[in-house]
Amino acid sequence: MIRNYIKTAIRGLRKNKGFTAINILGLALGLATCLLIVLYVADELSYDRYNEKAGRIYRVNEDLKLGDNSVKYAVCMAPLAKTLIAEYPYVENATRIKNAGSSHVKKGTLNMVENRVAFADPSLFSVFTLPMINGNAASALVEPNSVVITETTAQKYFNSSNVVGKTLLFNDNTLCKVTGVIKDVPQQSHFNFDFFISMSSFPDSKSTEWLRSDYNTYVLLKDKSYAKQLEAAFPALLEKFSGAQMKSELNMSYAEFEKRGSFFRLNLIPLTDIHLKSNISGELGSNGTTQYVYIFLLIAVFILLIACVNFMNLSTARSSNRAREVGVRKVLGSARKHLIAQFLTESVSVTVIATVLAFIIALFLLPVFNQLSGKALAINATSLNWILPLLLLVALVVGILSGSYPAFYLSAFQPVDVLKGKLATGFKGGGLRSFFVVFQFSISIFLIIGTLVIYNQLNYIQTKNLGYNRNQVLIIKNVYELNNQAKIFKQKVKELPGVINATMTGFVPTSGWKSTAIYYRDATLNEKTSMFPQSWQVDEDYLPTLDMKIAAGRNFSRNMPTDSDGVVINEAAAKFLGFKEPVNSVIYRSMGSQHDLEHMKQYRILGVVKDFNFNSLHENVSPVILTLADNKGGLSVRVQTNNLPTLMAQINAAWKELNPNIQINYSFMDQDFDASYRTEQRTGQIFMVFTTLAIVIACLGLFGLAAYAAEQRTKEIGIRKVLGASVAAITGMLSVDFIKLVGISILIASPIAWYLMNLWLRDFAYCISIQWWVLVVAAAGALIIAIITVSFQSIKAAIANPVDSLKNE
Structure with a gap:
């Protein structure tokens, strides 16, 4: 029985090749685009999660307010790490990292410029998961002038990873002994250093000052539930250890300092939140923002909805042509459950084909997307563990939903009513399809407006008078x-x-x-x-x-x-x-x-x-x-x-x-x-590409619906032409219904887009105001695209020979 369903489905798809191609291509493009965005978002959310103890690692940040001045730092005072271990038994370990800035490392007769050099405590490898290939992780950074390097760095300088005991000359004056080689720090890390020099090599690291902060400090708690307890203990800790220095330097106690409206406070941020939720002074790398992750997720959802709605719309539109087939099948003895199974099999078959094509398209576009986004995304065995089930789930859900209309609605009609032609047909009878068209174009218009606003804001950034001339x-x-x-x-x-x-x-x-x-x-x-x-x-x-x-x-x-x-x-x-x-x-x-x-x-x-x-x-x-x-x-x-x-x-x-x-x-x-604005620039470029794809997918659906509407009214068009109707009049008649729907989409999407993009612009201290012409351009663009898409099919139907359509029956 299943074999018969599949053979019948394939026969039906072959019979309507053009319609099937439009349906599959639209869904495949949507799924491929969504897959790329999901890979991007998954990469952003995976930062620092490679650490086995990531859930218990926190960075200590510092907030300082002096009078009306306030500043936030990702660094803390030198003695804090050791003090936390000594004072609080629930602090399992603590470590410090200090960015050493640009250094020169001798390679033969050349001095190589290295920008990824840091000083680190020996406890670095006890807190973070940085697997050691050669060397002893417990003692590698104990001695002064010792250095641990990454595997790639070892190959660069020595053409081997077995280099423990060899030396590197830094800045022509400091000879460091290689005491360990670790695997390269994963790209999904908020710090990416190639050289870790022992902190004991840096004299300032032994400082006992509590009013100067220079070190990124991380604590490993015995359980993450202690985080709030540690934060609550920070004020007493600061008063205990910085009070005397504050009295000496500021002539006031810690309590008096806070009583005057100033403050000097410490707080914790989870390690896994640093990349997306922290952009303060003293960061060890360039972080992302949660805002852009939400934006991309929203785009992915929008495009997936457009593609799925598009597919369902075309499927339900085409299904009404099969009403007589349903009537004949029921007369010949087909049970309703068999009809339901047939329609669902056809629908799921199409979505499975589209899903396979989407996966191939995503693989092909991945290198281009990596270049656009600045990522190094890859589909590997690990990612396939969640990608394939996700795609299969989407294929099944979309297939069942899109096939549910013909399966449950058409199969319920009495054969005599269907064969007499009492089943309503035509585009005007499809209220659900009209809703889908409005839904699709509302999203497309929203994305067009968003793209224009982002482009204008980026252009404003590039051309704004900054108070200095950065050119040449x-x-x-x-x-x-x-x-x-x-x-x-x-x-x-x-x-x-x-x-x-x-x-x-x-x-x-x-x-x-x-x-x-x-x-x-x-x-x-x-x-x-x-x-x-x-x-x-x-x-x-x-x-x-x-x-x-x-x-x-x-x-x-x-x-x-x-x-x-x-x-x-x-x-x-x-x-x-x-x-x-x-x-x-x-x-x-x-x-x-x-x-x-x-x-x-x-x-x-x-x-x-x-x-x-x-x-x-x-x-x-x-x-x-x-x-x-x-x-x-x-x-x-x-x-x-x-x-x-x-x-x-x-x-x-x-x-x-x-x-x-x-x-x-x-x-x-x-x-x-x-x-410094690469994130915004890449966001604008990605937004523009995905908006274009969303419009293409929506237009594929509109093209298919226009063809369907023209087909449903073939005899009407023939009669009108015989009675003297012009090509222009018939084209307008066929197009007006779709143009009305696009007009409704404009009225819905424009105020929503205006409000949400204004929220995005509030994140900039210096930003554009959304001009009225942006909404007009977006509306005009959507109308022109819709008119061109629909007119192709409308004109084709209008210039057809009326004799051919009238002799159909």
């Missing part, structure tokens, strides 16, 4: 390698043709370098009027090189020795300080551990620079204070030349002349800026 600025990042010759290098570069100016500092708006300090408005040193701004060391060429504008006062000048006691502040700092005339006003900065006038340095405000964005445009511009001081963190060079390769060769030659053994490390400021 070359950033040489490792100038500190030149030591005392750094200034000579700067001068050599400035003299090159095509170089407009150059400034030497690591503090540029697009870099990760940040530094804060406490400044006081007046000699009372009242923390309520204190400021906790970014404090950057720059030279006199900083403002002109980055094309920043002075709003009041003047820039630094090397010709004025007293400028070393001066500062340039931004407009946000000037507003915060509240001076009527900020230029020539005096502010105070703590220069030691004692916060009194004897340990304060006075700075005179020389000028006010117009605000510039150094954080993400998700955040407002905060106060910045620039001081005149040497900083060899980098060299920013403004260039103006049509022959950039020649200029780069000249800069490289000047570098090699001063230090031939170290590679120059550079980037361009506009590229660094774009990198």
